């Protein structure tokens with residue numbers, strides 16, 4: 001029994017309780033401390049919350065925990081604020097790992113470099129004898145040194161792959177070392193393979209990191225057979241701290257053969273906690289590197305609208321049988337043309353037998369044409385946002401606004417518009433692209449300001465949402481999006497005891513301080529998957545939050 005808390009059983013509803021009773025991994029009681037006595041016997045473990053907030057465990061509706069866990073062990077460049085600090089981190093990593101044949105790293109930020117285009121010579125000056133391959137924070141660009149390009153055989157003569165770009169010196173045509181989208185694979189396929197053991201440990205580390213942030217359910221937005229196998233191993237050990245919906249990536253070149261492959265993977269790996277029921281379809285790239293598919297040209301490149309990875313007919317040919325097989329379509333859609341393609345495709349296949357009820361997702365949704373906003377609710381498409389991206393950071397001010405122009409820049413990440421239009425809005429982190437912390441995402445959804453920016457004017461204030469809506473994005477709405485609203489998303493008898501305990505009540509905090517709240521306890525089916533040391537020293541912790 002958890003008692004003495006501020007329990008919010010369902011986010012948009014202000015009804016509050018004090019106590020939650022748990023038995024056999026399920027919620028058996030929600031109510032007052034007084035009534036909880038009836039549920040408390042000599043063998044009951046009672047936890048006194050001293051006013052701490054209890055919410056349904058957070059759902060992350062778009063994350064890559066296996067990649068995140070691997071990144072935690074590699075040369076991690078996340079959040080480094082200058083080119084000098086990035087280079088210093090690469091140098092330190094190379095010196096600390098003298099026997100690794102490749103220097104692999106991730107997480108550098110595009111706005112650190114002019115035109116988001118770092119040069120190989122910067123890396124050559126630090127490491128020239130070994131290949132270096134560093135994936136950008138957004139996963140859509142990579143930066144390689146000269147040695148890595150040589151191993152990959154990339155020269156002036158190498159053509160760009162169909163859905164990729166080798167950045168080149170405008171004067172000489174020589175590759176500069178920056179690779180976009182599918183051009184990344186020219187180098188990445190030369191990397192030493194990740195061993196089964198590394199993958200398993202990476203996933204274990206990634207999921208522990210999720211549990212530490214209060215997450216009890218997640219949608220893995222790109223799990224191949226090897227990753228599904230790692231999940232299954234963890235579940236067999238009893239070491240899976242979350243329930244997982246997995247979306248299996250589908251490649252355009254694969255065509256219709258993808259359908260039987262996905263059916264087979266789903267059959268092989270489906271277990272109680274792991275449901276590989278999704279198909280991940282990558283429709284476009286990102287605006288920052290002008291690879292997102294736009295309806296109208298980029299403002300600074302007349303005639304250039306970015307590339308979609310599918311022709312509409314080819315997309316329909318894939319989407320229709322996947323939907324008929326009951327797969328949840330999970331589209332990566334950033335540009336307004338990619339968004340429209342996904343909605344058009346959903347609309348065309350929606351009425352076919354068997355394809356109802358798959359709850360398709362459109363993830364990211366940076367630019368949505370106003371004509372498409374109302375279609376989400378009508379088509380039953382989930383708007384899957386990464387709310388932490390929705391503030392005016394340098395990705396927006398330096399790399400996005402100039403290439404879109406003022407009109408399109410005035411309606412980015414239209415979360416508020418989609419909520420008002422009745423769409424089901426679910427939230428996710430896209431970790432390790434950006435922070436996994438749901439509290440940061442909740443804060444930015446409410447404030448449209450950077451997590452550490454304090455109080456002040458919001459960026460595109462009409463697109464803010466209120467706190468209950470933001471909580472539902474990580475709670476009940478996400479549970480629906482993951483096809484598990486009968487199991488999780490609210491705190492009520494009969495549901496799984498997936499809960500998060502926070503050290504303070506978010507409703508009593510100024511919005512710009514939501515990110516300071518700490519997770520004290522994460523319960524997954526009644527089991528502790530994370531416990532803050534402060535929880536044992538006395539509750540709730542009063543100190544400020546340290547680095548996590």
Ligand SMILES: [Zn+2]
Nearest residue numbers: 062064221430
């Ligand atoms: Zn993603």
